[in-house]
Amino acid sequence: MLIREAVAEDWPRIWPFWHRIVAAAETYAWDPDTSEEDARALWMSPAKRVFVAEDDTGTVVGSAYVTPNYGGPAARVANAGFMVDPDRAGQGIGRALAEHVLTAAKADGYRGMVFNAVVETNPAVALWTSLGFTVLGTVPRAYEHPRHGPVGLHIMYKSL
Numbered sequence: 001m002l003i004r005e006a007v008a009e010d011w012p013r014i015w016p017f018w019h020r021i022v023a024a025a026e027t028y029a030w031d032p033d034t035s036e037e038d039a040r041a042l043w044m045s046p047a048k049r050v051f052v053a054e055d056d057t058g059t060v061v062g063s064a065y066v067t068p069n070y071g072g073p074a075a076r077v078a079n080a081g082f083m084v085d086p087d088r089a090g091q092g093i094g095r096a097l098a099e100h101v102l103t104a105a106k107a108d109g110y111r112g113m114v115f116n117a118v119v120e121t122n123p124a125v126a127l128w129t130s131l132g133f134t135v136l137g138t139v140p141r142a143y144e145h146p147r148h149g150p151v152g153l154h155i156m157y158k159s160l
Helices: 008-024 036-043 093-107 124-130
Strands: 002-005 049-054 060-068 077-084 112-119 134-145 149-159
Touching: 002 093, 008 036, 008 049, 008 060, 008 077, 049 093, 060 093, 077 093, 093 124, 112 124, 112 134, 124 149
Parallel strands: 077 112
Antiparallel strands: 002 049, 049 060, 060 077, 112 149, 134 149
């Protein structure tokens, strides 16, 4: 698997799984009806350093970004987003992207990484915990999950 910086031409290969994941409304606190244009602006923003993971056939199977979570004097705390094609779940793509982004964030001078809204039923919570993230707190019943009803949103942090 190759993980590299994304280019504008990657968006049409990211959008199908991005849309599928957000429309499912199980793991991201973004509007399930987000248009492709708005999604592209969210994910491919110039303020973000965006990566893609390609399998050995050149198919984009995942994407991630890193960006400052705060501004000004707090700009050394990163935020990141990760998406893996659901058809490729369980193949280590998310872990590889996470390790890559954590390394890149540290090299870019970030001192820590925070996730502001991790749906507590998201299977990725186990991945983040295994990579050293801790749950700083949980906003109870903050997310309307389509299968579980109201569930909490974790705020997770890892020092870099």
